[in-house]
Amino acid sequence: MKRKFLPFALAALTLASCGGQPASSSHPTGLSTSESHPTGLSTSESQPTGLSTSSEPALSWVYLDFLQGEKPLRIDVLGVDSDIHISYGNAALSSQINNLTLNDSARLSATGSATADKTFNAIIVKEGQGWAGIDLKPGIEGDKIVEFFTEVIDDTLVGASRAYVAFSMGPAQWTKNLNATMDTYIQSRLNA
DSSP, X not given: OHHHHHHHXXXXXXXXXXXXXXXXXXXXXXXXXXXXXXXXXXXXXXXXXXXXXXXXXXXXXXSOTTOOSSSEEEEEEESOOTTOEEEETTEEOOSSEEEEEOOTTOOEEEEOOOOTTSEEEEEEEEEETTEEEEEEEEEEEGGGHHHHIXXXXXXXXXXXXXXXXXXXXXXXXXXXXXXXXXXXXXXXXHHO
16 A cells, blocks of 8 residues: 555655646647746845844835735726626626735636637736746637636636736737836737
8 A cells, every 4th residue: 555655645745846836738729828937037035124024035026016915916807898707716807907815715717708809818917925927818719718717827826925917808908007117028028
């Protein structure tokens, strides 16, 4: 019995040492699960004066300094067809700007669909202790939106300390002038 358990234990330890994240892969729908992280990010570990004196380093927000509070999440729904209903956990995103709290047990989901000739876009910016990332998913076919949420971005916010997400249809959109560094990076990636 112990010999049969040993390969499973070794596989679990190997997966844990790799961060538990599978390598990038493609799904039958052609949707990619790869995540892009910009290079050259500064995540200073110095503590600003007058703040907490705990032994943990203070977070230095690269993109999401405009978000305040404990585990803030902002989701913008910009020009998405009324037939598409997007939710985060149990919260239906009914406004153009939705301010929520990150919860590792909550998932992004969608119901409904649009015609294949319409395109759907997701811009996901997230930061945590010592890391930052922007994930751009432009041009998802309208009839693949639910599948995209299920297979690609369902749990993409798990583990983040702050996050900003923008969903749009047609050309990719996000609320500009929230953070100049974020705007520059997103625009350069969309233009590439």
